[in-house]
Amino acid sequence: MARDYYGALGVSTDAGADEIKRAYRRLARELHPDVNPDPGARERFAEVKAAYEVLSDPEKRRLVDLGGDPLDNGGGRGGGGDPFAGFGGLGDIMDAFFGATTGGGAGRGPRNRVQPGADALIRMRLTLEECAAGLTRDLTVDTAVLCSECTGSGCAPGTSPTMCDICHGRGEVQSVQRSFLGQVVTSRPCPNCRGMGEVITDPCRQCGGDGRVRARRTVKVKMPAGVADGMRVRLAGQGEVGSGGGPAGDLYVEVDEEPHDVFTREGVDLHCVLPLPMTTAALGTTVRLPTLVEGEELELDIEPGTQTGTVRTMRGKGMPRLRSSGRVDGHGDLMVHIEVLTPTKLDTRQAELLRELAALRGDEQPDLTVGGRNGGGLFARLRGSRGGR
Template identity: 70%
Template sequence: MARDYYGTLGVGKNATPEEIKRAYRKLARQLHPDVNPDAEAQFKEVTAAYEVLSDPKKRQVVDLGGDPLESGGRGGGGGGMGGDPFSGFGLGDIMDAFFGANSAGGGRGPRSRVQPGSDALIRLDMTLEECAAGTNRELTVDTAVLCDRCHGGGCAEGTSPITCDTCGGRGEVQSVQRSFLGQVVTARPCPVCRGFGEVIPDPCGQCGGDGRVRSRRTINVQIPPGVAEGMRVRLAGQGEVGSGGGPAGDLYVEIEEQQHDVFERDGAELHCVVRIPMTAAALGAVLPLATLDGEEELDIEPGTQPNTELLLTGRGMPRLRSNGRVDGRGDLHVHLEVVVPTKLDARQTELLRELATERGEEEPTLAHNGKSGGGLFSRLRSGRGNR
């Protein structure tokens, strides 16, 4: 039976490519060997399912009932007049049945044992300060690497592959079946050599003939300034080595930015909130402010109003362009929050009343559209319960 690739990822058959990608990323986070060493087999199944469903041609094979990762297609019944005429055929076999695999002179031929490797992904936690300055990190990755005993050949020392007796080195075998179309001749990958045209009689004892082994290794990665959540740094040739010693894929380092205690990031812009007492807002003050570049002096002008925003130019995050270069920096937006006291003692109350009298503010009025007027709004509280 064909494998249920949709069920492996937990998506429906009508899932969009974006939904398939999100489902894979969620499962990969849970099952990656670096996170869950006991789930390596599940991780491989999930990765295989994603590789199939993210490829439109392979997904079409699945939707037609075939299995692109199995040489024999879907398997099953006899394909005679009483059964499914295409039972046991993959998509390529169905096309061969209609158009003929050998009509253009020869079949598909043997495929190379040397296959390119897959890309690998690792996630890296970084602080806001590290994202701003860039960093050089040492990472431990678990990938397939070249077998150092057979150097990718897959054979034990002193031996070599031999021609497959079943297919004669062609890598495929033909079969004839009857269907409502008549006699159908199909060509399938040889089940003995799996389409390679040759077999390894004495496989390497270390890699079992695959030409690669899994290994944990340490690499250094340079993270440029200005990276942000979700960005990926590509390390060419640092991914999975392919079977048969094929070229390695790439390794992608995905940034996961930690939330900062003070600053909130919006691209290259930084925002923070500074709370000041109403006396400092009225009289003005100079306050120290810790930024990514060190301590800065924040100049509070006399008469500063609530929700005032001060701009510190060039104190934000580096602007990282698509070419990997930094193009200037963003700004730091300081949002001032004026704090009104909630409790006053008798002396403080008396001083504020004197100030209100001095400024003629004993009877505040309601402002309409920014203009005073509209009658008495409220009176200053007196006696007990002052706040």
């Protein structure tokens, strides 16, 4: 009498492959001798395994549905045989308990030919003025694009992939070794189809079967105001198309900021050096400073007696403050560092005038006792700094 393989797994005769696999795993976890010490569990486990081996094979299952028994031809359990022989060793144990496999049982299956594409990176060189104002520019990029001849299939027009005759569509090949645990079945990707289960016998002449080709194209990039060196703008889906016509990755445009002749940038703040003639610093004046906006200038009042090292801060005159949303939220500051210039070349008249000024001010000889804190001069400060040593 034919065995009741469906009953052994507790599934109906119209159960799908996934339902049969789930039932087998559930019973294997329950009946495996390492888990269940009951004396009858070993025989029951062997019945469950045999039922799964039959019902997971389409040809053997078809024979069962016709009323036959595929294990009656001598390839079955056989009386008195080891119910664990042919279990697949570690492979089927891992499959039963963890849903994974090193071979035997249900394999990993073929690898999908369609793979997602990689991201791409391109650098855009910008001036400080362009970083401050933002801009939209067309960029030429060289990336992998979808093959127009085969539209990603990799096959010549009118053809399609065929099943691999080495792995028969499984995408992997197996090798069996005997060990003290029984048969250890190991799997590796099929070298003929590279794990895909199918081969392209007539590849597309344009892409060589890859489904993509390299090409130059133009993309429009919008840089918001306030970008800085090293920042990246992401263009979704504008990167490399994946093999087999897979979805494209992203394109990242990285800012490469050029040094400026006047301004130095620190985050959203700008710094510049304003050289002033000695007389201008002494008398005071109003100077006009250039800005990053073409044709726009700022007025800065220089107070009489301004010294070298004085820093004047102009609030809100720096770079735009870029938020993560891409919107501008205020501006940084502009710091003007004043440097008083002492003349190095004087004609006779200029020298006479400076001597006259020095005489009027009593500055012919420097007074090293003047200008120190608490009445002390330069020498007093020097002595104080050395006294603590």
